Amino acid sequence: MMPHPPLFAVLLAASLVFFCFSVYRRFSLVLLGQPEERLDQPGQRLKDMLLYAFAQARVLRKPFGLNHFVIFWSFLVLALANGEFLVAGVFPGLNLGLLPEGVHHALLILFDLVSLATLVAIAFSFGRRLLIQPPYLDSRYVKGRSPEAFLILSFIALLMIAYFGMHGALIAQGAETATAAMPVSTLIASWLAPLGGGLDSVVLVSWWLHALVLLAFICFLPHSKHMHILTAIPNCYFGSLQWPNTQPRERFEKGGTFGVGSVEDFTWKDLFDSYSCTECGRCQAACPATNTGKPLNPRQIVHAIKTNLLENGPALKQGRPGTLPLIGDEGEGTNTEDSIWSCTTCGACMQACPVLIEQMPKIVKMRRHLVETKAHFPEELLNLFENMEQRSNPWGIAPGERAKWVSTLDVKPFAAGETEYLFYVGCAGSFDSRTKQVTVALATVLDAAGVSWGILGKDEKCCGDSLRRLGNEFLFDKMARENVELFRERGVKKVITLCPHCLTTLKNDYRQFGLELEVRHYSELISELVQTGRLKLTGGAAGLGTVTYHDPCYLGRHNGVYDAPRTLIEKATGKPVKEMERNRENSFCCGAGGGRMWMEELIGERINHARVDEALTQTPDTVCVACPYCLTMFEDGLKDRGAEKVQVRDIAEVIAESLRSV
Amino acid sequence: MLVVVCVKQVPDTTQVQIDPVTNTLIREGVPFIVNPYDTHAIEEGLKFKDRFGFRVAAISMGPPNAEATLRKALSLGVDRAILLSDRVFGGADTLATSKVLSAAIERLAQEEEVGVVICGKQTIDGDTAQVGPGIATRLGYAQLTLVDRVEALDPSRRSIQVRRKLEGRHEEVEAPLPALLTVVRELNRPRYPTVAQRLEAVDAQVELWDNKVLNLDANQIGLKGSPTWVSRIFSPERAKGEMLGDGARDPEGAAQLLIDKMLEKDLLAL
Numbered sequence: 001m002m003p004h005p006p007l008f009a010v011l012l013a014a015s016l017v018f019f020c021f022s023v024y025r026r027f028s029l030v031l032l033g034q035p036e037e038r039l040d041q042p043g044q045r046l047k048d049m050l051l052y053a054f055a056q057a058r059v060l061r062k063p064f065g066l067n068h069f070v071i072f073w074s075f076l077v078l079a080l081a082n083g084e085f086l087v088a089g090v091f092p093g094l095n096l097g098l099l100p101e102g103v104h105h106a107l108l109i110l111f112d113l114v115s116l117a118t119l120v121a122i123a124f125s126f127g128r129r130l131l132i133q134p135p136y137l138d139s140r141y142v143k144g145r146s147p148e149a150f151l152i153l154s155f156i157a158l159l160m161i162a163y164f165g166m167h168g169a170l171i172a173q174g175a176e177t178a179t180a181a182m183p184v185s186t187l188i189a190s191w192l193a194p195l196g197g198g199l200d201s202v203v204l205v206s207w208w209l210h211a212l213v214l215l216a217f218i219c220f221l222p223h224s225k226h227m228h229i230l231t232a233i234p235n236c237y238f239g240s241l242q243w244p245n246t247q248p249r250e251r252f253e254k255g256g257t258f259g260v261g262s263v264e265d266f267t268w269k270d271l272f273d274s275y276s277c278t279e280c281g282r283c284q285a286a287c288p289a290t291n292t293g294k295p296l297n298p299r300q301i302v303h304a305i306k307t308n309l310l311e312n313g314p315a316l317k318q319g320r321p322g323t324l325p326l327i328g329d330e331g332e333g334t335n336t337e338d339s340i341w342s343c344t345t346c347g348a349c350m351q352a353c354p355v356l357i358e359q360m361p362k363i364v365k366m367r368r369h370l371v372e373t374k375a376h377f378p379e380e381l382l383n384l385f386e387n388m389e390q391r392s393n394p395w396g397i398a399p400g401e402r403a404k405w406v407s408t409l410d411v412k413p414f415a416a417g418e419t420e421y422l423f424y425v426g427c428a429g430s431f432d433s434r435t436k437q438v439t440v441a442l443a444t445v446l447d448a449a450g451v452s453w454g455i456l457g458k459d460e461k462c463c464g465d466s467l468r469r470l471g472n473e474f475l476f477d478k479m480a481r482e483n484v485e486l487f488r489e490r491g492v493k494k495v496i497t498l499c500p501h502c503l504t505t506l507k508n509d510y511r512q513f514g515l516e517l518e519v520r521h522y523s524e525l526i527s528e529l530v531q532t533g534r535l536k537l538t539g540g541a542a543g544l545g546t547v548t549y550h551d552p553c554y555l556g557r558h559n560g561v562y563d564a565p566r567t568l569i570e571k572a573t574g575k576p577v578k579e580m581e582r583n584r585e586n587s588f589c590c591g592a593g594g595g596r597m598w599m600e601e602l603i604g605e606r607i608n609h610a611r612v613d614e615a616l617t618q619t620p621d622t623v624c625v626a627c628p629y630c631l632t633m634f635e636d637g638l639k640d641r642g643a644e645k646v647q648v649r650d651i652a653e654v655i656a657e658s659l660r661s662v
Numbered sequence: 663m664l665v666v667v668c669v670k671q672v673p674d675t676t677q678v679q680i681d682p683v684t685n686t687l688i689r690e691g692v693p694f695i696v697n698p699y700d701t702h703a704i705e706e707g708l709k710f711k712d713r714f715g716f717r718v719a720a721i722s723m724g725p726p727n728a729e730a731t732l733r734k735a736l737s738l739g740v741d742r743a744i745l746l747s748d749r750v751f752g753g754a755d756t757l758a759t760s761k762v763l764s765a766a767i768e769r770l771a772q773e774e775e776v777g778v779v780i781c782g783k784q785t786i787d788g789d790t791a792q793v794g795p796g797i798a799t800r801l802g803y804a805q806l807t808l809v810d811r812v813e814a815l816d817p818s819r820r821s822i823q824v825r826r827k828l829e830g831r832h833e834e835v836e837a838p839l840p841a842l843l844t845v846v847r848e849l850n851r852p853r854y855p856t857v858a859q860r861l862e863a864v865d866a867q868v869e870l871w872d873n874k875v876l877n878l879d880a881n882q883i884g885l886k887g888s889p890t891w892v893s894r895i896f897s898p899e900r901a902k903g904e905m906l907g908d909g910a911r912d913p914e915g916a917a918q919l920l921i922d923k924m925l926e927k928d929l930l931a932l
């Protein structure tokens with residue numbers, strides 16, 4: 001009854017050749033990318049791979065992820081069944097029946113049940129796409145209800161149907177004896193039994209259906225978004241170990257390329273990322289830019305890189321330049337400048353991606369190209385860049401005025417050995433009139449907690465955060481080197497920052513410049529002091545009423561500080577924080593990160609309005625923040641919404657208030 | 663055709679304070695920058711280069727460290743940078759400065775026809791606005807001050823048409839080449855150097871011309887050739903301000919008042 005091994009052998013060989021050829025063609029394009037080290041720390045990488053690829057940790061964060069979990073594991077289990085099918089199709093005697101009976105039967109039970117589970121999961125997938133499709137499945141060029149998506153789902157469903165058809169018919173014919181090991185197939189057999197003599201054709205049709213669908217699947221796989229079946233697992237292995245993700249350094253040498261202006265300027269990992277995208281849309285659902293009508297969609301950034309690579313790849317392989325621009329007018333393989341400038345570098349996309357794709361650094365690399373190679377960027381940034389270069393602060397205020405906030409306070413200059421911590425005030429804390437109030441509050445809190453601290457005063461320089469995120473790596477590099485030198489010279493070892501942007505830059509970015517500091521956001525330090533009893537907070541700030549807390553992206557998502565701010569607010573006000581709907585790692589950016597603070601927001605809804613509206617649904621009396629940018633964005637947003645009676649407070653102010661009232 | 667841009671290195675005056683005791687400028691630790699108006703002069707020169715393929719030379723008279731200013735000009739794309747530096751140039755007033763700059767321009771003109779000379783409207787340290795006109799007079803070039811728009815330049819007819827920004831009005835003038843322009847900030851938006859340009863500029867050549875090159879009479883230049891000198895520098899008493907409008911009660915009215923005042927003083931253009 002086994003259908004035609006020679007014919008099948010030819011079909012199989014042809015499919016495998018086509019598969020290998022397609023895979024080679026696509027994967028060889030990845031090698032067009034620039035080098036990047038992703039083989040270090042194999043132990044950690046293995047762990048990440050097990051956690052994210054095999055345990056599907058990120059996938060399972062959304063309820064429907066369970067469905068994918070089932071399909072993924074069924075796929076692995078059935079890979080064995082399908083492998084047997086292919087081998088036995090050519091060499092009928094070579095099958096799992098050769099294994100000891102116990103093992104064989106165990107496998108059969110597994111295959112039988114898993115096939116049913118898959119069928120159910122596929123039915124759910126169909127239903128989801130057809131009936132309750134969430135909006136984030138659609139992007140501009142890839143639709144949730146695309147023929148491709150349904151084709152793949154149908155392939156899988158047909159494989160399962162064929163599997164049951166064949167085994168059911170065999171059982172009905174009495175040709176399959178291990179019925180106890182195949183409960184589902186046995187049930188099917190009872191339905192098929194009335195066919196009697198027709199069972200032979202059921203077997204035959206099912207077998208060929210299974211065979212042809214499997215071969216079609218193999219051929220189609222490398223050409224579809226389901227290529228992620230091949231790439232996602234290694235992509236999790238090669239994922240960035242530097243979470244929070246900073247951007248890589250650049251080398252500034254004459255004749256070099258600065259930033260990414262064409263697809264081959266990306267690293268091989270960036271290109272591999274683009275092959276790994278599952279088009280799940282989770283990054284797009286989380287992105288504050290996409291959500292407020294900006295032209296940026298992190299998923300489309302990744303998709304554009306893939307499309308561009310496939311289009312330009314053949315020419316590039318022959319040493320000719322590609323013809324499809326990577327940055328230019330709207331197109332499936334092209335990113336627009338507006339989309340590149342819309343990113344707040346909030347990191348929500350990277351946090352959401354189940355296969356550890358790094359969208360945000362790719363955007364920054366393209367910004368670098370615009371700034372460094374093209375000197376072409378939104379007009380507002382010219383002033384910022386000049387101010388940073390000449391006066392080392394975004395506003396261009398005379399550096400001599402940095403320590404003006406000190407005026408009546410007794411603040412020591414930092415001196416190694418005499419003061420334990422350097423309090424790195426930052427530009428906003430030094431120059432912005434509203435944030436200066438926070439600085440003063442923090443100074444009094446640090447004193448009350450008995451912390452030994454000092455400042456650099458007028459010698460302090462900007463950390464360069466905005467420059468780096470905006471792609472002006474050349475200036476950032478210069479400022480970072482100067483700061484690293486300054487910190488070394490002064491013997492700085494421990495730093496407290498007021499601003500999460502300073503925090504991340506000093507802590508995570510300067511590491512690339514050889515500086516390892518103990519940098520902490522003040523909220524971490526103070527909450528530790530409260531916990532150890534060195535500072536007592538007894539609800540003195542209860543007057544602030546109902547308090548909701550906005551997680552700043554660079555404090556929370558980028559540096560994992562979620563609990564300290566909440567503890568402090570609770571201790572200072574006597575009441576726990578009233579959480580917004582999106583909080584902690586799901587927090588929604590205020591709109592000012594990534595240098596967006598210094599840019600006009602002309603497209604779509606304002607991000608801070610969206611976030612303020614979300615905060616207002618909790619009817620708070622006070623919105624608490626822990627970042628000068630968030631402070632500005634919330635105060636502006638509340639004003640725009642006519643909700644000025646809701647106050648905005650930095651946590652430092654809340655603590656100071658609590659101390660004052662004791 | 664050559665465009666010559668005059669650039670001056672100035673202390674970042676927003677960071678300069680006056681010593682209340684000695685009444686002298688505290689220049690210590692104050693960084694030097696390119697005179698802001700001159701960055702617009704450079705930009706306009708580069709626009710001529712982009713449009714007509716003219717070559718652009720930047721010249722600056724100053725101490726050796728003024729080289730940094732010229733490197734900045736090189737990073738933006740000027741073809742040639744010349745530092746006029748010599749002890750005998752030192753202590754120059756506007757008259758002596760314009761003599762040295764004129765001599766340098768004349769020398770350049772011997773090598774290549776000079777079509778346009780561009781100066782800033784004024785410097786932020788000296789603030790006299792005399793050097794540009796001084797050069798034009800000395801060289802006999804058409805003098806177009808306070809230019810806020812270059813309407814046209816016709817190399818074949820050797821003429822230039824510009825708009826001048828005067829108090830409360832504009833004036834359009836046409837003049838033959840060679841012409842000297844002094845420019846205001848509204849003229850253009852200076853470009854930003856690319857990284858490649860910056861790296862190139864690091865070891866690009868800045869030519870050094872001293873008085874051996876210019877060969878001027880030492881009594882006519884520098885301190886000796888300067889009939890004006892500064893007798894005293896002081897911060898003017900701040901006139902007592904007056905409170906206008908009531909921003910707390912009528913923010914819109916206060917804003918309107920502010921806008922009106924600014925328009926009146928020409929601090930704002932509609």
Ligand SMILES: Cc1cc2nc3c(=O)[nH]c(=O)nc-3n(C[C@H](O)[C@H](O)[C@H](O)COP(=O)(O)OP(=O)(O)OC[C@H]3O[C@@H](n4cnc5c(N)ncnc54)[C@H](O)[C@@H]3O)c2cc1C
Pocket residue numbers: 668669670697699700703721722723724752753754755756757759763780781782783784785787788789790791792793794892895
């Ligand atoms: C209060 C005061 C004190 C001074 N003290 C001294 C002193 O102690 N010692 C001393 O040596 N000088 C001193 N000077 C400098 C000198 O008198 C002038 O600064 C100089 O001659 C140029 O005049 P200006 O800065 O007013 O230029 P402006 O006439 O305002 O400049 C107009 C334009 O001319 C061009 N230009 C001007 N100067 C140069 C230059 N050097 N190189 C190239 N282009 C230029 C620029 O394009 C500039 O935008 C002092 C000036 C003042 C006002």
Ligand code: SF4
Pocket residue numbers: 283286287288289290296297298342343344345346347348349350359360
């Ligand atoms: S970093 Fe934030 S703003 Fe940028 S693409 Fe990702 S989610 Fe969107």
Ligand code: SF4
Pocket residue numbers: 276277278279280281282283284298299302349352353354355356357359
């Ligand atoms: S980049 Fe990641 S999160 Fe975004 S669609 Fe692709 S797989 Fe999903």
